[in-house]
Amino acid sequence: MTEETSRTWFVTGASSGIGLAVARAAAGRGDNVAALARTTAALDPLVERHGSRVLGQVADVRRPADVEDAVARTLDAFGRIDVVVNNAGYGLFGAVEESTDTQARATFETNVFGVLHVLRATLPVLRAQRSGHVLQGSSYYGRIAEPGVGLLSATKYAVEGLTDALVPELEPLGIKVTLVEPGPTATAFLSNLAVADSIADYDQTVREVQKAIGELPPETFNAPDRVAAAMLSVVDAERPPRRLVTGNFAVKVIREALESQLAELEAWKTTALAVDDVLVAS
Numbered sequence: 001m002t003e004e005t006s007r008t009w010f011v012t013g014a015s016s017g018i019g020l021a022v023a024r025a026a027a028g029r030g031d032n033v034a035a036l037a038r039t040t041a042a043l044d045p046l047v048e049r050h051g052s053r054v055l056g057q058v059a060d061v062r063r064p065a066d067v068e069d070a071v072a073r074t075l076d077a078f079g080r081i082d083v084v085v086n087n088a089g090y091g092l093f094g095a096v097e098e099s100t101d102t103q104a105r106a107t108f109e110t111n112v113f114g115v116l117h118v119l120r121a122t123l124p125v126l127r128a129q130r131s132g133h134v135l136q137g138s139s140y141y142g143r144i145a146e147p148g149v150g151l152l153s154a155t156k157y158a159v160e161g162l163t164d165a166l167v168p169e170l171e172p173l174g175i176k177v178t179l180v181e182p183g184p185t186a187t188a189f190l191s192n193l194a195v196a197d198s199i200a201d202y203d204q205t206v207r208e209v210q211k212a213i214g215e216l217p218p219e220t221f222n223a224p225d226r227v228a229a230a231m232l233s234v235v236d237a238e239r240p241p242r243r244l245v246t247g248n249f250a251v252k253v254i255r256e257a258l259e260s261q262l263a264e265l266e267a268w269k270t271t272a273l274a275v276d277d278v279l280v281a282s
């Protein structure tokens with residue numbers, strides 16, 4: 001990238017995993033990166049390596065003021081924001097009934113309201129520029145759910161829903177939006193997972209899924225650097241997709257879910273359309 005074509009990235013959750021990999025890849029090719037984390041210690045190696053191209057900032061996405069301050073400092077340093085990576089998030093594992101209200105609300109605070117805080121703070125900048133690209137941190141659990149991931153999936157489905165509205169809202173303003181739906185990725189995500197207290201009645205469902213996830217072969221987990229490379233290629237694309245799915249596992253389970261939804265829509269078509277008949281008759 002030349003000076004003229006280099007971009008400025010605004011990356012949340014840049015302390016580890018996918019966020020760190022994106023920040024590293026973008027800075028590595030000569031772009032500017034505002035890297036947000038809850039502590040700057042994790043960002044020190046990145047800043048040391050890339051100097052003034054990386055602006056490490058402390059921000060908790062649950063706090064709108066933190067995010068707004070980070071946007072102001074990014075504009076002071078780099079003058080613009082081209083790519084927003086709304087990546088910070090964590091998981092909650094447990095049956096829907098097992099998850100406490102506090103746990104459920106806490107997950108929404110980060111995974112949904114954190115995303116909203118970042119959008120509200122950055123979109124005025126992108127709208128003023130009439131350009132930019134927002135990468136929304138979703139998951140294959142934003143397209144499917146299974147026992148134990150109900151609340152995590154609820155947060156990611158929420159991000160998917162608001163993003164499907166965001167795309168046509170921002171398209172006329174010159175802003176692109178892509179949902180990033182990684183499959184299992186080798187990050188600290190599983191070790192950072194909040195886990196609900198168990199109820200024995202869910203041993204055959206939730207605990208079995210938990211066991212199955214624990215037994216996934218290591219090769220199921222994609223390298224975060226590869227996921228980051230896919231995200232960079234989407235940002236570089238002339239016509240980026242609305243959804244970027246990464247990894248064979250995610251492609252397979254999402255395809256199966258879509259096929260099963262289509263088959264059910266077809267199987268229940270007569271009942272579905274009978275509602276129209278009643279309307280016409282009345």
Ligand SMILES: NC(=O)c1ccc[n+]([C@@H]2O[C@H](COP(=O)([O-])OP(=O)(O)OC[C@H]3O[C@@H](n4cnc5c(N)ncnc54)[C@H](OP(=O)(O)O)[C@@H]3O)[C@@H](O)[C@H]2O)c1
Binds near residue numbers: 038039061114181192
């Ligand atoms: N790994 C997977 O298998 C997988 C699959 C699909 C989707 N994803 C999604 O990918 C995203 C990144 O996760 P990851 O896999 O890279 O896991 P990770 O290594 O645990 O990274 C999560 C990042 O989010 C940050 N974060 C969490 N809560 C935050 C808050 N309130 N404010 C600011 N930052 C916060 C963490 O910061 P701290 O270091 O301060 O905690 C960390 O930087 C998440 O949205 C996750 O749902 C991951």
